[in-house]
Amino acid sequence: MxxxxxxxxxTLLSQAGGRLSGFTERLVERTDRALPVLAGVMLAQGVLAAAAIRxxxxLxxxxxxxxxxxxLAVALVLLGIGMMGRLPRPGSTFGSPRLGMFGTASLGAAVILLADSGLMLVAAAAARSPLPWAAWPGAMLGLLGxxxxxILLGAREWRRLPWRAIRVAAGSVMILIGLIIVLSTNGLI
Structure with missing residues (x-):
């Protein structure tokens, strides 16, 4: 477990307010249909998380x-460092969704997820656990959360949240946890 x-x-901390949340929020705002967009993003996460677990x-x-x-510690530190980067810009960065809402959401989410280091964390957690497939529902529920x-707050209210401070604080905690894991593994604490 x-x-x-x-x-x-x-996953919950790293994806909240990140590129994928911004992409999903903009796509829902543009198409005004949340369910196909959410289904497409979750499909991409499910397939990529299963591949990372495998x-x-x-390994x-x-x-x-x-x-x-x-x-696992390196994956946490990289994820924490990545969270301290730039926030997504408001507004749409793409034109008309030519693949449809589901296809655009799936392909866009897959590209964003492959660029983040979250899948490395899923692979590392699965490699370390006696129940590696327990990481899959964790990845799915974390992303959904x-x-x-x-999606529910809408573009205006979602952008008002202090994402920079939230992401820096959560990234710092992940880096700290990663350093503690390394130090305890080497018997230094």
Whole structure:
């Protein structure tokens, strides 16, 4: 169950107010249909998270338990550093959704998810856990929890939230947790 909780919390914190939330919010605002957009984004997350878990399962027997913990720590630190970057700009960055709402949401979400380091965290958590597939519902629920406020609040209210401060604080916590994991793995604390 540790993979479930690690991935759930990290995905929820890293995707809230991030590129994928901004993309989803803009696409819903542009098309005025939330369900196909949410379904497309969740499909992309489900497929990519399953692939990351499979990679973690293949990696697990080839590395030591200490290396798996260090890999998880590196993934947390990279995710935390990534959260301190630029916030998405308001407004639409794309033209007409030519693939339809579902297709545009799936393809756009897949590109954004591949660019983030969240899938590395899913793979590392799966490699470290005796129940690697527990990371999949964690990834799905974490993303759903991050996207629903963006969709339900609407563009104007969602953009008013202090995302910069929220993301810097959450990123700092992830970096700190990653450093603690590395130090405890090496027996320094």
């Amino acid at each position: 540790d993979a479930f909780m690690i991935v759930l919390v990290a 990679i973690g399962m293949l 697990a027997p080839q590395v030591t338990p200490e290396s798996r913990s260090v890999l 991050a996207l629903l406020p963006a």
